[in-house]
Amino acid sequence: MPAESKGTAIMTSQIESPPTAVAEVLSPRHLRSCLSRFVTGVTVVSYTHDDEPRGATVNSFTAVSLDPPLVLVSLARSARAAGHVGHGPFAINVLRADQIDVAMQFAGRPRAGARVRWQHDGEAPCLADTIATFQCHPWRIYDGGDHVLVVGEVVTADHRPGEPLLFTGGSFAMTGLPLHDAPRMVARDDPSANPWLAHACRLHDAASA
Secondary structure (H helix, E strand, O other), rough: OOHHHHHHHHHHHHOOOOOOOHHHOOOOOHHHHOOOOEEEEOOOEEEEEEEEEEEEOOOOEEEEEEOOOOEEEEEEOOOHHHHHHOOOOEEEEEOOOOHHHHHHHHOOOOOOOOOOOOOOOOOOEEEOOOEEEEEEEEEEEEEEEEHHHHHEEEEEEEEOOEEEEEOOOOOOEEOOOOOOOOOOOOOOOOOOHEEEEEHHHHHHHHHHH
């Protein structure tokens, strides 16, 4: 009987105390590192405060809708811009690849000698020499945890030639060569081919002779 009692006690203990899995905690630092693998453009959200043009560098920018025309920017609650953008007209300026100084200026890390050129031809001040500009009216503001999500209705939009400034892995970057879905086959004398193709073919033929 003592042996049976002991066996019953062991079985009961196994049922009442199943193994407990240890839950993994997702740290903000690890999440930020994972998110940094997603390549984004770099924008400056500009607005007027105390009759002066102001701006904030933002890479969390996305299109929302074409009808009505809506875009969204995500602003950290700790940023001063979070208390102003969305309460009046604002502009979204898409930076050109050589405008790192502008990006740093509005990220709170100005570089010596950096110059900012403003334009005042819209309801909100905008930056000169960017590759795209969206003039917006506030549409909705949403809670985004430690960020504020500002949706703007696009009133006017314009774009210009140039390569965009990119941000990935915590660093600025720029676009490289365009990729194609499949290799492009062209004849060496095809007028649409790159100018250097025929010359490269002649060099290859000469080396193979």
